Amino acid sequence: SDVYKRQLIRSAITNVCLAGEPNKKRRAQALAALNSAAHKRIVILFKDVTGTRQDFKALYCYNENKNCLELAYGARDSYEVIGERMVNVFYRYDSGAKRFRQIAENKHFSLAVDAVSIKPSLVKKKAI
Numbered sequence: 001s002d003v004y005k006r007q008l009i010r011s012a013i014t015n016v017c018l019a020g021e022p023n024k025k026r027r028a029q030a031l032a033a034l035n036s037a038a039h040k041r042i043v044i045l046f047k048d049v050t051g052t053r054q055d056f057k058a059l060y061c062y063n064e065n066k067n068c069l070e071l072a073y074g075a076r077d078s079y080e081v082i083g084e085r086m087v088n089v090f091y092r093y094d095s096g097a098k099r100f101r102q103i104a105e106n107k108h109f110s111l112a113v114d115a116v117s118i119k120p121s122l123v124k125k126k127a128i
Helices: 002-017 021-036
Strands: 042-046 056-063 068-074 081-083 087-094 099-102 115-118
Touching: 002 021, 002 042, 002 056, 002 087, 002 099, 021 056, 021 068, 042 068
Parallel strands: 042 115
Antiparallel strands: 042 056, 056 068, 068 081, 087 099, 087 115
16 A cells, blocks of 8 residues: 555665664655655665665655656755666565565566666766
C-alpha cells in the first residue's frame, strides 16, 4: 500500500540514507518533503552511479501520468525530471537488513522501486 511505501522510505532516510547527527538538518528537510509530497509514490536518488555507495542525493515523486520522477527535494544540481531511460540501477529497500538491494533486470518504475541511480554519462559535472 501507499502508506506502507511511505513508511519504508521514511525508514530508509532515517536509518540509512541520512542517518546520524551530521545529517540531522538534511534528514529533517527530506522528511518534511516526504510528508508534503502530493504524489503517493516516492523514490530516492543516490549520488553514486556505480552502486557501491548509496548516499542520498534527492527525493522524487513518481508521476503516473507521465511515467517519470519529479524532484521533490534535493541537491541544487539534481534533475527536475528523471525518465526511465536515464536510470542506471533500480533498487528496493530491505527494511529487515536496513539496506538497498539492486533489482536485477528491471528497466521500469515498478511498484518495487524505492531508489534509483542515474547513468554515469548523465551526472552533472560541477563547475571548477
